[in-house]
Amino acid sequence: MAKSKSEETPLMLQHKAIKDKYPDAVLLFRVGDFYETFNEDAVIASRVLGIVLTKRANGSASYVDLAGFPHHSLDTYLHKLVKAGHRVAVCDQLEDPKTVKGIVKRGVTEMVTPGVAVNDKLLENTSNNFLAAVHFGADITGVSFLDISTGEFIIAEGSTEYVDKLLQSFRPAEVVFARQQQKHFKATFGSRFYTYNLDEWIFTSTYAEEILLKHFQTHSLKGFGVDGMDTAIIAAGATLHYLKDTEHPNLQHITRLQRISQEDFLWMDRFTVRNLELLNSSVENGHTLLKVLDNTVTPMGARLLKRWLVFPLRDIAPINERLDTVAFFIKEAELSKTLTHHLKLTGDLERLVSKIPLRKINPREVMQLAHSLEQVQAVQELLSKSDNDYLLRLNEKLDPCAPILNKILNEVMENPPVLVNKGGVIREGVNAELDELRGIATKGKDFLLQIQQKESEATGIPSLKIAFNNVFGYYLEVTNTHKNKVPDTWIRKQTLANAERYITPELKEYEEKITGAEDKILTLETRLFDELLAALQPFIEPVQRNAQAFAQLDCLLCFAQNAVQYKYRRPVITDGYQLDIREGRHPVIEKGLPAGEAYVANDIQLNKDNQQIIILTGPNMSGKSALLRQTALITLMAHMGSFVPATSAEIGLTDKIFTRVGASDNLSGGESTFMVEMNETASIINTITSRSLVILDEIGRGTSTYDGISIAWSIVEYLHDMTTHRPKTLFATHYHELNELENKHERVKNFHITNMESGNKIIFLRKLAPGGSRHSFGIHVARMAGMPPELIERANEVLANLEEKHIDTSLQKNIKNIATPTQKLQLNIFDAHSDTFQQIRDKLGAVDINRLTPVEALLKLSEIKEMIN
Template sequence: MAKSKSEETPLMQQHNAIKAKYPDAVLLFRVGDFYETFNEDAVIAARVLGIVLTKRANGAASYVDLAGFPHHALDTYLHKLVKAGYRVAVCDQLEDPKSVKGIVKRGVTEMVTPGVAVNDKLLENASNNFLAAVHFGNNNTGVAFLDISTGEFFIAQGNLEYIDKLLQSFKPAEVVFAKPQQKHFRQHFGSRFYTYTLDEWIFTTQYSQEILLKHFGTHSLKGFGVADLEEAHIAAGATLHYLRDTEHPHLQHITGLQRIDQDDFLWMDRFTVRNLELMNSSVENGHTLLNVLDNTVCPMGARLLKRWLVFPLRDPQQINERLDVVEYFIKETDLAKNLQQHLKQAGDLERLVSKIPLKKINPREVMQLAKSLQQVQAIQELLAATSNTYLQRLHAQMDPCPAILDRILQQVTDTPPVLVNKGGTIREGVHPELDKLRMIASSGKEYLLQIQQKESEATGIPSLKVAFNNVFGYYLEVTNAHKNKVPNNWIRKQTLANAERYITPELKEYEEQITGAEEKILALEIQLFDDLLLALQEYIVPVQQNAQAMARIDCLLCFAGNALQYKYRRPVLTDSFELDIKEGRHPVIERGLPAGESYVANDILLDQQQQQIIILTGPNMSGKSALLRQTALITLMAHMGSFVPATSATIGLTDKIFTRVGASDNLSGGESTFMVEMNETASIINNITPRSLVILDEIGRGTSTYDGISIAWSIVEYLHDMTPHKPKTLFATHYHELNELENKHSRVKNYHITNMESGNKVIFLRKLAPGGSRHSFGIHVARMAGMPPALVNRANEVLAQLEEKHIEAPLQHNIKQIANSTKVQLSIFDAHSDTFKQIRDMLEHVDINRLTPVEALLKLSEIKGLL
């Protein structure tokens, strides 16, 4: 039976009324010096935060669960709740309890969710914290990414594959979408993200236009170059609505929209981003390309480098501009060193300025903002004499904002407190009244000492002292030994065991003067600091432009430093379709080698005339996968504007990099290894262009040997003959039968990774050489992995028996002859002669040269049906 409101305490009535407005959030309810949680919120807080769960009275014969923590520990506990995936509503006291009789007015001052975080403890310096919104339209899907902590706002629209890639690249902390689209979202994007649903009416064209135009104060969005992205507008409007819905009305630092066009960047689908281990490693604590490249020195640069990594450029002019700057910094080492020193001292200018409109910036951070602007000034001076046109543009873009810089330095003390209400923020000489009040407070205290000395001499009480407490202010304390000397006009206030405490009219007068001055000093300092913050709001845009320029300089300095330290060379980007890498190295593996060991470099040449497809064979663990990945990574780094780990690299402009590497199940999606493999491969086949680079590793391994060889064979033929695009392709395989393709197709070439046999040992030389390999040395690898000797010996015996049955017979013209000649596994045909005859008849009528991969799969499915 529910309690009536009259049975609840007034405090709990107030709490429950506020909680009703935020039913899906943990409510931190400020009571005095504590934030308290009640009922189910208290149970969550106790479990997540490790604090004590207790009970307290709530009216007659009623109790509620209770868990709380001191208000000064808010940042720590808030961080834990949000990281645990909870939405948190912070409810503060909106009145001074001293001036109110009864219940203090309270209200939610901030809602914190994973995607709406501005607290430093909730943020990582090197990473953005994006809130994303997704809107499923009729023909396109719109997406928006907004980082409230930096003011960055990106929008895009396209097909579901494109949106999926963007979600993977931006890695939003939270994604919002319309409630009716929940099933649709899960179906296409899975459960990889923290999500929240909003009412459907928010995702409408009219509402989104209204909220966006009102925010930016414009009549249209044409000025941002995004006028034609209707679905993206709707997503963008939803993000702004969500921020206001979570008590974030002050968003003046969100000053523009940036469009992301798929055609502007080298395309990598989410499988490729994963397979190349750009930002996440497949092994715990493993290195990634980001780890290896990121030697930035300021947080803005670290965040920008991540975007450059997942959005490499396609415009040769922009790429060469970056390469020119890197080369310039390599030559101008003193300039590079000086710039880097100033960037190190700049702090996180982007996040500092974003705290101004959010009213989250404190006096110490304002002084750090001033120091950052001083670094901007120094960097701009260093760039003044540069001969590089890109750096000249950055120089023109930067503005140290001298007026507001001087004002901060003139008004704020050198070492201000973190909290303005602690006093000591504003310098002397800034405000005459403030200086006068400070003098009163200071001289008043000195006068108290004079009163003490004067009264001691007048009364003959040598131990007389003036002291203060919160109950009755300043007082004179007299020990019992001298209380008979106290004058009649002193007023007794307190009797202690060994002393008496008195006040005098003169003492009270000065007490009022001193305490009144201190209160006025604090109020005036707060007012002056607020005036300073108001003035700072006018400089948000130029300061953000400074931060963006510094981020670019930091990334390019990082590239130059990497090139010098790790002997990277400048790539040559051309309009051709050729990829020619001399002595290429894997940038990640190279950095992880033991001291003194050097990476074995290899050449790679791919073009559309002579060597379009390389079939790469070689022993297990010999380095096939490393060679494939390094080719893709070198191409990627070149398009980022970075020098590359090679002695030279001529790279035809690439629009897409596709990879299919390894085999893994999608158990949650109900898909087998083979289905995942085929889905990813089909995505490649359906999206290739003449400028694509295709990396295939062990295609067909997820199914039986015959099926696998058939599919791998048909994929190579399709890429060679059945598509006009002729994409550059590297295909690593264990199916040595594929070596036969070189004899049948002019642009297919066999290569292998070399090795040397010494007795029963295999030494991997890791060098690429022409010609196919006939051995995988799997048993040698099993021995190296620590398999029992008896198991390894038995494997050798079985291998010898199989080899006697001509397992190495070359593949002839079609799949029928694989069935006749190859005994890699026990043949199903041997046990079912009638079925075998049917299948053989069916295969005889198949023209494999015209069979597409999809038709091959359907034919294999039909064969399986016969079994």
């Protein structure tokens, strides 16, 4: 039987009304000193937080599930709920219960989701916490990224592939999109993100422009350089709407809208970011390029370095500016050391200043902000003496904000408490009334000591003491030994095992004076602190500029330190198309080597005239993949403006780096290893230019040997002859038959990783040498991996048997007879003049690959095979 409204308590009726407004959030409902959760929220809280689930009465003959925790533990439990993927609505008491008769007014003061977290426990110092919004237009997709904790607001638009790359690079904590686009979003970007959908009307040009103009208080968005970016602007509008919808109205720290243009940065698709292990390692706790390079000393520097890593520059002038500055810091070692010292003393300026409009900054953080501005002052003086153009321009952006710096230092205690309501925040001399009240409170406490001394002498009780508790205020405590000496005028308040507690009229009179003064002190200090925060508001933007300048300074000092510590050298960036790396090393593998072991360096030369493509062969585990990756990483680091792990590097300006390294099944998408491999390779081939660097590792290994060789062969020929571009290409393979390509194509060169055989063992020398290798040494690797001896022995027998039948020789002979195709604009898989092949073309044309399951694909292949037979 359903319970009626009359059966529910007033408290639960109030809870129900608020919960109805936030049905998809866990509602933390403040009741006295506790945050309570009820019904399904209580079940979730109990499971996630590990707190006790109980039941309580709710009117006549009904019960509700209940789970709660003390209000002072909010930060800890809020962190756990959000990290577990829950939206949380914090409902507070909006009135003082002491002044209200009946039910206390309550309301949601904050909605916390993964993408709008501002609590320090929910954030990582070295990472942004972006909320993203995606809007699919007719031909173009718009995206925005907003970090409410730093005020950064970025928009971009382009193909879904470009937006996919941005999503992987920014790694948002939460993505919002229109409810009707939910299936499209999942089909395009998968299930990698925490998502939330909004009403369709929010994603309109009119509404987006209205909400953005109102926020920035401008007449147009032209000043932000985002004209014509309609889909991106719609996404940005949805982002702001979501913030306001989640009870975040104070966003004055979001002061500008930035655009990211694909043409400004070296392009890497999401496969390349993954394959090069820039941000994440393929093994647990493995090294990444970010971990190796990140020796920054400020949180904003660490966040910017990550941005530079996934968005390397594509313009020679700014790249050389960074390289010049790194060289300057290496030369001026003492200046670098002093600057680094000042940066270390700086707090997280971006996040500190963002807490001001949110009213989340505490007195201790305000003082930290002041000390950080003192470091700005010191750095400004140092940089003003520099002769480096980049540093002088950076110095012009610095502003110590002297008025507010002095105001904080003059008004706030040197070591204030974290909470304003603890008192002791405002300095003496700031407010006359406050000083007077403090005098009353201090003198009152002194007078209490006089009362204690006077009563002790009058009664002859030497152990008499005055203390305080929240139940009956100040009291006199007498041990049982002396309780017979207590005068009749004292009023007994509490009996303990070894003592008794009393109050007197005189004690109560001074208690009222003291507590009255203390209450007024807290109220006044809170008001003065709020006035200070209001005075800080106009300085938000200059402090943000300081943070951005310090972040750039931190990254360049970090590059200089890395160059000295890891023996990196300055690369030369040219307008040409060549890549000439001498004694290059893999920065990540080198860092992980045991002490005393040196990395085997190698030279790589690629150009569009006579060595455009290198076919790289060699044994398993010999270092082919490391050589491929280090070439890409050195090119990437150079475009970041960093020195590189090589004795010298001449690098032609590169617009794109593509890698096809390793493979794994996309089971959720119904794609095999080979399909994933072909999709990624097709993406590369369709977008390369002459300035691209292409890294291919073991293409074609996901299918049969002959199919794999045919595909790999065709790809090399296509890259060499059948495009209008000549991308620099490194192609590592186990298909030694591809060595024959060197004889057929002038810009294809064979190289191999050297090794030495000693008895039954193979020693990897890891040195690059001209010419192709004829052996993979797979069985040797199997032995090293610990395969059973009898299995290895049998493998050698089978290998000898196969070699005796000249399978490899026969295949090689056939390949030598393959004629080089005449130049075409496009590869044709089937001969259009054959009726059978035309039927096959028609059958394949009718197949929707995106909806094809692996089993259906096998059946289709079987049908086609029958047609050929």
